[in-house]
Amino acid sequence: MSTERIHPVVLSGGSGSRLWPLSRAGYPKQFLPLAGENSMLQGTMQRVAGSQFAAPLMICNDEHRYVVAEQLRTAGITANRIILEPIGRNTAPAVAVAALTLLEQQEDALMLVLPSDHVIQNEPAFHAAIAQAEKAARQGHLVTFGITPNKPETGYGYIQQAEELSVSGVHKVARFVEKPDFDTAATYVASGEFLWNSGIFLFSAKQYLDELKAHHPKMVKACQAALELAENDLTFCRLNKEAFANSPSDSIDYAVMEKTTHAAVVPVDMNWSDLGAWSALWDITEKDSDGNASHGDVLLHNTRNSYVHADHALVAVTGLDDVIVVATDDAVLVANRDNAQDVKKIVDTLKEQGRYEHTLHTTVHRPWGNYRGIDLGERYQVKRISVKPGEQLSLQKHYHRAEHWIVVKGTALVTCGEKEFLVRENESTYIPMGEVHRLKNPGKVELELIEVQSGGYLGEDDIVRLEDGYGRTQ
Amino acid sequence: MSTERIHPVVLSGGSGSRLWPLSRAGYPKQFLPLAGENSMLQGTMQRVAGSQFAAPLMICNDEHRYVVAEQLRTAGITANRIILEPIGRNTAPAVAVAALTLLEQQEDALMLVLPSDHVIQNEPAFHAAIAQAEKAARQGHLVTFGITPNKPETGYGYIQQAEELSVSGVHKVARFVEKPDFDTAATYVASGEFLWNSGIFLFSAKQYLDELKAHHPKMVKACQAALELAENDLTFCRLNKEAFANSPSDSIDYAVMEKTTHAAVVPVDMNWSDLGAWSALWDITEKDSDGNASHGDVLLHNTRNSYVHADHALVAVTGLDDVIVVATDDAVLVANRDNAQDVKKIVDTLKEQGRYEHTLHTTVHRPWGNYRGIDLGERYQVKRISVKPGEQLSLQKHYHRAEHWIVVKGTALVTCGEKEFLVRENESTYIPMGEVHRLKNPGKVELELIEVQSGGYLGEDDIVRLEDGYGRTQ
Structure with missing residues (x-):
């Protein structure tokens, strides 16, 4: 058996609409600390931080690049690469891009494909399954992780296992089945042959690509082109949008696993959840004697089994x-726990109505920190702006608004027209309409300021960026 | 029959805790537009604005004086007097004070006592009942209004009616009964003899006082003293606190109606509600085809019979x-409509925990306008302040905080130390810690400004008032 380390490939693609309103497209569930102090992305990374693993390769939405970078930094994780998708194409192309990247680094690279938004409470069981899957993968199998079902869940696809391979604990796959109805799910669970399809995989990068070339040559070509034309910047690699857009959109399951003759499954019972709905979060959260799981400033009276x-x-x-x-x-959101999946219908309605509450939070994360809208009037709005030490906003101007800045914590270095000066706690400054300006935190602690915008038009798009440290001037 | 006009006496005493969190002690339900565009206080006043009524006499909590004055002003109501209770003593003393006040104005004054937080949807029926009650009152009866019950409500007291008086439609009272259990309430409703006790009364001021003197001489004396020592200021009359505190606390029902031999009741069916719980508001609100009553930015999916x-x-x-x-x-608040009364238990818990959410709203009303907390940090807070045209805050200073003011609407006249100057929309000024200052709206439109407070202590009690137009310097 090889002593080469396994390459974790972490996919951050979903928008987590079933966990609305906490999870929104701009900052979806994988970035939220829903199941502990760390975000699910951080938890996913930390589960594969042991010596048997190489540095993780991350694939995420281009818009989330700074959130991802910041979450890896605070979790003490150094990524192999952070590959940015300018457009979503489902999991098969994302994993193809990862495989192509890894093959350049190591010919016999094994990749462990992990969604970034899952919770696994029994980590030793997970690691034991990885060790079994690794053996099978080195023998040429594409291994999927099948979760031992504990109830007739209708929200997952199922995998029927066949005979055990020569590798103990790993089985051939008899078939993949779509999300069943309740009765079918019940017979699956009773049979003992069926497992939940977790979306976690372990296989050789080369073999995955070979399978993909055989079944979806166009996808591989598009991914190769997207990588060849990519913009590379430190750990970031931004795929070429036009090239990547040429790839068909498909999942690993459809594109490869259901077509290959080498599919295998490792059954594992590891207290796994994909947190597919609020009810799933209730399932995994510690509850009081009335069965309630609560978080934050909550007062319950005569209430049971609620989240x-x-x-x-x-x-x-x-x-x-x-x-x-x-x-x-x-x-x-107020919902029935038994129909928690219906939250998606609320989100669909918000989309149809052209609202923003399904995409944006009031706190918006930016590479330099974040801002939060705290008040909005007819011709003004108020924001609280936090700038991380050493970071700065772009050199910019606005045509339709003036800005008052009052520093409430830390020190700001302000550029306004030709002048540059410090503004300290309890000091303020004024940026006239049309004036070129920049805000920087030159200090060692967070800078917080209150910005009062005044003007006839206050949209985020009234911004002309003249210079930007984060590549946002185009 | 006399052609003298009836004097409405409107009582505003309750804190409306069952309609929390909209209703809170500092701004309770009678001031809220819960059942239409006007507040319930305004609705109550407008129902007795016809030519058969004299100008209303208002009795309210001292703390609510500016809210009451403002609501009367916007509704176009001129009060006879606004009597301020420095302390609550239930309804019997409040009505005694009103009766004493009216007797000075007119010896044979008839008073119509009205709680300020009721809804009456059938106004003609109400006026017809008043006309009947007036006849009985002029004949020496103390008339209470009994609502024809339409369900076995356990939240109200009941009145059993006896034979009809010589005045058509008015009955002698057989007895008053306390809130019954459900089964008893059901037999009451089935009997046809019982009515809900509405807390609305019509009687002669002199006769009420005579009854009270006979049964509670101490109460009448305390009320007389409270009036004699009262501070009078335009339409306001602030009862003397020490004197009024000497009055026993009791309700009209206990103190007079259950003791007098002249009690009468006028049965009336007028779509009345005391809005004693959110479920009562659901009852009287127009509903969609799924039975839902909604207000504001609401999205409903697969939801029925909800508010x-x-x-x-x-x-x-x-x-x-x-x-x-x-x-x-x-x-x-999220509650079961069937146990909507339990909201009071939530409010009780908030009280026990020494919190503020049951007394204060984030928007706090002041004689000069209002303010609203919009952000709060470790050493700063942000408020939006609205000042009515022509109004001004007190001349004041703070020991522990500096203030930044940014005008976002209208024009401010600012006093800061020895200087006085105008601050216009999109201009700002700074009030250093310890500096004497004043904010005035000299204009014809509302003044709105954003205040950023900065300092180590930000409590409302860090204020030294040197001069105040609203008597708040002591």
Whole structure:
């Protein structure tokens, strides 16, 4: 058996709409600390940080690049690469790009493909399964991880296992099946032959590409072109948009696993959850004696088996069982725990209505820090802006608004027209309409300021970037 | 029959805790536009604005004086007097004070006592009942209004009617009964003899006082002293606190109606509600085809027979029946419609925990306008301040905070130390710690400004008032 390390490939593609309003497209669930102190992305990375693993390769939406970089930094993870998708093409092309990247580094690279938004509470079981899967993968199998089902879940696809391979604990795949109805799911669970399809895979990069070339040559070509024409910048690699857009969109399952004759499955019981709905979060969260899981400033009276998350305001619940309540500063969800999947329908309605609450949070993350809208009037708005030490916003100007900045923490280095000066805590400055300006945190602690914008048009798009440290001037 | 006009006496005493979080002690339900465009206080006043009524006499909590004055002003109501209670003593002393005040104006004054937080949807029926009650009152009866019950409500006291008086439609009272249990309430409703006790009365001021003197001489003396020592200021009359505190606390029912031999009741069916809980608001509100009553930015999916009130954020509900959801910017209530009374238990818990959400809203009303907390940090807070045209805050200073003011609407006249100057829209000024300052709106439109406070202590009590137009310098 090889002593080469396994390459984790972490996929961050989903928008997590079933965990709305906490999870939104601009900052979806994998970045949220929903199941502990760390985000699920960080948890995923930390589970594969042992000596048997190489540095992880990350594939994410271009828009999330700074969130990903920041989360890896705070978790102490150094990525092999962070590959940026300018457009989503499902998992098969993403993994193809990862495989092509790894093959350049190591001919016999094994890749462990991991969604970034799963929770695994039994880590030793996971690692044991990886060790078994590794053996099978080195023998030429494409191994998928099958979760031992504990209830007739209708939200997952299933894998029927066949005979055990020569590698103990790893089975041939008899067939993949789509999400079943409840009765079918019940017979699957009773049979003992069926496993939940977790979306976790372990296989050789070369072999994955060979399979893909055989079944989807166009996809491989598009991915190769996207990589060849990519912009590379330190650890980031931004795929070429036009080239990547030429790739068909497909999942690993459809594109490869259901077609290959080398599919294998390793059954594993590891307290796994994909947190596909608020009810799943209730399942894995510690509960009080009434069966309630709560987070934040929550007051419960005569309430049972409920999940209550207060992100912002006090949330009081009385006389209800089996409800989900999630309150953020701009959206409140109240749902039946038994139909928690229906949250997606709310999000669909928001999309149809052209609203923003399914994509943006009131706190918006930027490479230099974040801002949060705290008040909005007819001709003004108020934001709290946080700038990380050493970071700066772009050199910019606005045609339709003036800005008042009051520093409430730290020190700002302000450029306004030809002048450059410091603004300290409890000091303020004024940026006239049309004036070129820049905000920088030259210090060692977070800079916080209150910005009052005043003008006839206050949209985020009234910004002319003259110079930017994060490549946003085009 | 006399052609003298009836004197409406409107009582504003309750804190409306069952309609939390919209209703809070500092700004309770009678001031809220819960059942239409006007507040319930305004609705109460407008129902007795016809030519058969004299100008209303208002009795309210001292702390609510400017809210009451402002609501009367915007509704175009001129009060006879606004009597301020420095301390609550239940309804019997409040009505005694009103009776004493009216007797000075007119010896045979008839008073119509009205709680300020009721809804009456059938106004002609109400006026017809008043006309009947007036006849009986002029004949020496103390008339209470009994609502024809339409369900076995356990939240109200009941009145059993006896034979009809010589005045058509008015009955002698057989007895008053306390809130019954459900089964008793059901037999009451079935009997046809029982009516809900509405807390609305019509009687002669002199006769009420005579009854009170006979049964509670100490109460009448305390009320007389409180009036004699009262501070009078335009339409306001602030009762003397020490004197009024000597009055026993009691209700009209206990103190007079259950003791007098002249009690009468006029049965009336007028779509009355005391809005004693959110479920009562659901009852009287127009509903969609699924039985939902909603207000504000609400999204419903697979939800029936629910009341959803979005005051601040978007509220989405899915898969639930018979729920109450009320979301404000600092508190969210989710309750079972069948146990909506239990909201009081939430409020009790907030009291026990020494919190503020049951007394204060984030928007705080002041005689000069209002302010709203919009952000709060470790050493700063941000408020939006609105000052009415012509109004000004007190001349004041703070020991622990400096203030930045940015005008976002209108024009401010600012006093800061020895200087006085105008600050216009999109201009700002700075008030150093310890500096004497004043804010005035000299203009004809509302003044709005963003205040950023900065300092080590930011409590409302860090204020030294040197001069105040509203008597708040002591």
